[in-house]
Amino acid sequence: MNLDLDPSSPVPLYAQIVEQVRRQVALGALRPGDRLPTVRDLAVHVRVNRNTAARAIQELERRGVVRTRVGQGTFVQDRAAEIERAVLEEQMDQAIDRLLVEAGNTGITLEALAERFADRLEKFRKKQAGKEGGEHE
Amino acid sequence: MNLDLDPSSPVPLYAQIVEQVRRQVALGALRPGDRLPTVRDLAVHVRVNRNTAARAIQELERRGVVRTRVGQGTFVQDRAAEIERAVLEEQMDQAIDRLLVEAGNTGITLEALAERFADRLEKFRKKQAGKEGGEHE
Amino acid sequence: MNLDLDPSSPVPLYAQIVEQVRRQVALGALRPGDRLPTVRDLAVHVRVNRNTAARAIQELERRGVVRTRVGQGTFVQDRAAEIERAVLEEQMDQAIDRLLVEAGNTGITLEALAERFADRLEKFRKKQAGKEGGEHE
Amino acid sequence: MNLDLDPSSPVPLYAQIVEQVRRQVALGALRPGDRLPTVRDLAVHVRVNRNTAARAIQELERRGVVRTRVGQGTFVQDRAAEIERAVLEEQMDQAIDRLLVEAGNTGITLEALAERFADRLEKFRKKQAGKEGGEHE
DNA sequence: GTGGTCTAGACCACT
DNA sequence: GTGGTCTAGACCACG
Helix, strand or coil, X not given: CCCCCCCCCCCCHHHXXXXXXXXXXXXXXXXXXXXXXXXXXXXXXXXXXXXXXXXXXXXXXHCCCEEEECCCEEEECCCHHHHHHHHHHHHHHHHHHHHHHHHHHHCCCHHHHHHHHHHHHHHHHHHHHHHXXXXXX | CCCCCCCCCCXXXXXXXXXXXXXXXXXXXXXXXCECCCHHHHHHHHCCCHHHHHHHHHHXXXXXXXXXXXXXXXXXXXXXXXXXXXXXXXXXXXXXXXXXXXXXXXXXXHHHHHHHHXXXXXXXXXXXXXXXCCCCC | CCCCCXXXXXXXXXXXXXXXXXXXXXXXXXXXXXXXXCHHHHHHHHCCCHHHHHHHHHHXXXXXXXXXXXXXXXXXXXXXXXXXXXXXXXXXXXXXXHHHHHHHHHCCCHHHHHHHHHHHHHHHHHHHHHHCCCCCC | CCCCCCCXXXXXXXXXXXXXXXXXXXXXXXXXXXXXXXXXXXXXXXXXXXXXXXXXXXXXXXXXXXXXXXXXXXXXXCCHHHHHHHHHHHHHHHHHHHHHHHHHHXXXXXXXXXXXXXXXXXXXXXXXXXXXXXXXX
């Protein structure tokens, strides 16, 4: 359970936890049947108020990502991986769509946007290539 | 001054006003020298309290978008259009970059993302084309 | 009557007018018995609302700098010059005192302040010398 | 947190709070990491409405003097002390410069001003000396 | 008429 | 508990 929280982000701590756990489920870092840390442990581990940790887990349960069995702990649900994976892809498409709508509102032509996109992608690719080999975590 | 507020949005009313006015300045719907509605008129028009409208306009002044002269009203600043325009483009690039990073985190290759992007863009273009002719304003 | 108003200053327009007229009286540019422009003329001349001009003159009268004789106009009072001159010097001393108090509050020693003062004065003197001969108004 | 507000001052209450907190940071009475009183406590303490106190603290955050973490309180920022200190010194220099310009406008020679300054400083020094020993806090 | 400040009191989200 | 937003309504200074 590697969680990386940013207290100065506008997105609430509990939401950051939820998001990152869902992502780990989607990517297979957490697999169906895996046991999550207890609220207490989670709170200590990510240095957060116990209420915040509790709220995060509660939210995960509400979304059906995990299931709490009293006395035993909280476990990743069976079909969670595929569901979260689909959600992630759906979100990506939505992000793209938002970009397109935004471009329209801004008066940028779709052609110009596509160009811009290609441009940023190229830059990004180069930056990635530069990092190769220097990776630690 | 067409403003469209969503009271159920998590973004505060005053911030929604700020955002939309900035956009209108960036897009040239409001031009340097133009006078904004008075605080009172704005409040009535968008159905918020006078204080809320005042806060929005104060925020706009703080950002240098408008200049208020007591007793006369508030006016769009001279260089506001270009500045806001630049901000808007910068935001667009940032949105694209976030998309790229996000893709990386999700394990999607940049190629797959580019494909996906082209795909959504095509769909969007068609939808746009379909709307043509039904446009009034 | 040369008045130089700054609409973007925090000090109100009417107060700027008052201040500058008093200064001119103190410095002898306006002398006892001199007639001020009418409210109407003043307003046109300095490009200000008539209410603002009226308020300025009213304030000058309240302070005894000028005296309005209905049907004839407003005139600089007899002893105004010496009084305003004294006021000006008094204000200068007060400004100095404020500086001293401020230095105390800031934890700057009086020695350091004196040094600082000498320093700025030297710089100021040089800048003045540089301007000589290039003066137009 | 000793704050001394003057309700009859033309400078708004919230701005007075901002100013005094900044000064305390500059002078080291409040140090980086220190926690400010809560909005509610501050309001009670200086006898203003909660909104007024909140506005002051928001303004401080906007200026980067403090950082607020919802649910925890607001804390003095790391580099705030040096920044505010620099601002204070800058203001002092500006005050001196204003004095010099003012002297020029008034027709006082710089020599006369320097003399005057030395004179007031001497008086001030004596008054300070007289107070020694009577100080309690 | 304009904007600015302040109070009172309510409601909400986050920790 | 924390801060943030919003409304209602009053008062003030400026033009």
